[in-house]
Amino acid sequence: MLYLGLLFGVLAGNVAARMGGIDPLRTYFATLILMIPALAGSRLLYVALNWKVYRNIPNRIWNRGEGGLVMYGGLPLMLLCSVPLLHALQLDFGKFWDVSSFTICVGMIFARAGCLLNGCCGGCPSSWCLSAYLPNSRGVWERRIPTQVLEAMSAAVLLISAVIVWHQAPFPGALFLFVTLGYSSARFVMEFARDREPESGVFRIGQVVSAFAFATSFVTLTLCWPR
Numbered sequence: 001m002l003y004l005g006l007l008f009g010v011l012a013g014n015v016a017a018r019m020g021g022i023d024p025l026r027t028y029f030a031t032l033i034l035m036i037p038a039l040a041g042s043r044l045l046y047v048a049l050n051w052k053v054y055r056n057i058p059n060r061i062w063n064r065g066e067g068g069l070v071m072y073g074g075l076p077l078m079l080l081c082s083v084p085l086l087h088a089l090q091l092d093f094g095k096f097w098d099v100s101s102f103t104i105c106v107g108m109i110f111a112r113a114g115c116l117l118n119g120c121c122g123g124c125p126s127s128w129c130l131s132a133y134l135p136n137s138r139g140v141w142e143r144r145i146p147t148q149v150l151e152a153m154s155a156a157v158l159l160i161s162a163v164i165v166w167h168q169a170p171f172p173g174a175l176f177l178f179v180t181l182g183y184s185s186a187r188f189v190m191e192f193a194r195d196r197e198p199e200s201g202v203f204r205i206g207q208v209v210s211a212f213a214f215a216t217s218f219v220t221l222t223l224c225w226p227r
Contacts, residue, residue: 001114002069006035009107016099020166026089027099030082037081038074045073049205068120071108072209094173098166101179105159108183112152123147124195136195145193154186170226177217184213 010031017027046068047054047061054061079097086093115121122136123145131143158179169175188210196204 001110001117005107005110005114008110009103012106013099013103016102020095020099022091022095022099026091027096030085030089030091030096031100031103033085034078034082037077039069040074041077042069042071042074045070048073069111070206071111072206072213092172094171094176097173097176098169101162101176102159105155105162105179108155109152109159112148112155116146116148116152121148121151122195123193126193144195147190147193150193151186151190154183154190158182158186171224173224174221177221180213180217181221184210184217188214 010028013031014024014028017024043062049070050068060066082093082096086096112121116134118137119135119139120137122134123131125142126145127143128145130146132146132149133141134144134146135141136144161182162175162179165178166175169178188207191204191207191210194204194206
């Protein structure tokens with residue numbers, strides 16, 4: 001499912017690049033290159049958050065046969081690496097990340113389907129009318145809130161919204177900031193419904209990072225908004 005997400009995400013980005021008036025071939029190459037830090041950063045943050053599991057079995061860190069990615073680990077690394085890369089490819093930074101919004105949203109839909117199949121990012125036990133009999137990452141089956149489905153639906157809503165508002169965005173890069181605002185808001189709320197460790201505090205790392213992403217995007221959007 002991750003492979004399908006990357007494949008269809010790149011295709012969506014290619015279509016968006018053509019519609020957005022930036023070179024689709026150079027956008028394609030930039031996207032492929034940036035997938036490396038995206039996947040590496042996502043995996044490393046997951047490993048860091050689950051270090052108790054990996055510290056004694058380091059060969060599992062890069063095991064592709066098991067799940068474990070945190071998108072928030074890949075995005076900052078992608079943004080940093082994109083600065084010199086986009087300059088070298090003569091691609092506009094803001095326009096590229098607007099196009100990448102479509103790649104990311106499409107990728108998230110497939111990735112959450114993979115989470116559903118794998119049991120990771122599962123919801124907490126619930127008798128809610130829309131709950132489903134699902135496993136968590138430890139293989140425990142219960143009626144749970146289908147957080148993976150809800151997150152895939154939120155990505156689909158963001159994708160549709162991005163298509164609608166793209167050409168009304170006030171400046172290049174604004175669409176990416178809008179999508180980040182939407183995703184971080186949804187993720188903050190969704191974290192309350194995810195399965196939690198007994199020793200977890202009130203807020204989880206995903207919520208802390210979501211709050212930071214929301215604040216950073218909001219401030220950047222406010223400062224760059226044309227007056």
